[in-house]
Amino acid sequence: SAVISQKPSRDICQRGTSLTIQCQVDSQVTMMFWYRQQPGQSLTLIATANQGSEATYESGFVIDKFPISRPNLTFSTLTVSNMSPEDSSIYLCSVGQGAVGYTFGSGTRLTVV
Amino acid sequence: DAKTTQPTSMDCAEGRAANLPCNHSTISGNEYVYWYRQIHSQGPQYIIHGLKNNETNEMASLIITEDRKSSTLILPHATLRDTAVYYCIVRRMDSSYKLIFGSGTRLLVRP
Numbered sequence: 001s002a003v004i005s006q007k008p009s010r011d012i013c014q015r016g017t018s019l020t021i022q023c024q025v026d027s028q029v030t031m032m033f034w035y036r037q038q039p040g041q042s043l044t045l046i047a048t049a050n051q052g053s054e055a056t057y058e059s060g061f062v063i064d065k066f067p068i069s070r071p072n073l074t075f076s077t078l079t080v081s082n083m084s085p086e087d088s089s090i091y092l093c094s095v096g097q098g099a100v101g102y103t104f105g106s107g108t109r110l111t112v113v
Numbered sequence: 114d115a116k117t118t119q120p121t122s123m124d125c126a127e128g129r130a131a132n133l134p135c136n137h138s139t140i141s142g143n144e145y146v147y148w149y150r151q152i153h154s155q156g157p158q159y160i161i162h163g164l165k166n167n168e169t170n171e172m173a174s175l176i177i178t179e180d181r182k183s184s185t186l187i188l189p190h191a192t193l194r195d196t197a198v199y200y201c202i203v204r205r206m207d208s209s210y211k212l213i214f215g216s217g218t219r220l221l222v223r224p
Contacts, residue, residue, distance in 0.1 A: 043157065092156050102212050
């Protein structure tokens with residue numbers, strides 16, 4: 001299965017600033033996905049990152065707040081913009097791999113102060 | 114998407130079998146049952162999936178009822194490292210289809 005490297009693993013940020021999270025995959029994949037996991041909660045899908053086109057966002061998530069880039073088939077970034085304490089969560093990227101389902105990165109633990 | 118219902122929490126003794134149930138009464142014919150787990154502070158990990166036949170791999174067994182409206186994940190000899198949140202998810206095989214998580218079952222394996 002694919003190996004995903006996600007950076008940074010954790011960060012503490014000031015409110016009002018932005019953080020860009022990187023997701024690097026060791027093989028080419030068509031679909032990459034970004035999730036948010038708030039403290040004590042399950043995973044919520046933010047958006048699907050498509051190479052060569054704009055990301056597709058789920059209800060409740062907008063591009064201005066969570067801009068996503070997908071410049072090639074092995075890399076994507078998620079930016080959390082104008083952060084507030086409510087954005088404190090774990091952010092995870094994932095790739096779809098057909099029969100074996102999805103592989104997940106280890107996540108970025110974000111704390112906004 | 115077919116919805117799934119799982120108990121909020123369960124526990125079992127170390128060395129015993131852990132049987133985690135999942136209801137998916139609205140599952141359609143082309144949807145598979147997937148199980149993932151998330152150990153604390155890690156990303157979710159794929160366990161097993163199936164369509165209608167029972168499946169077994171090195172991690173677990175998946176028993177799907179004949180009407181496909183429910184399934185059970187079996188960890189045959191639970192260890193302390195199996196303590197995690199287990200998610201039952203129904204999805205199509207098409208890898209472009211998004212994976213939607215429910216609330217899962219928090220399994221505690223007791224010494």
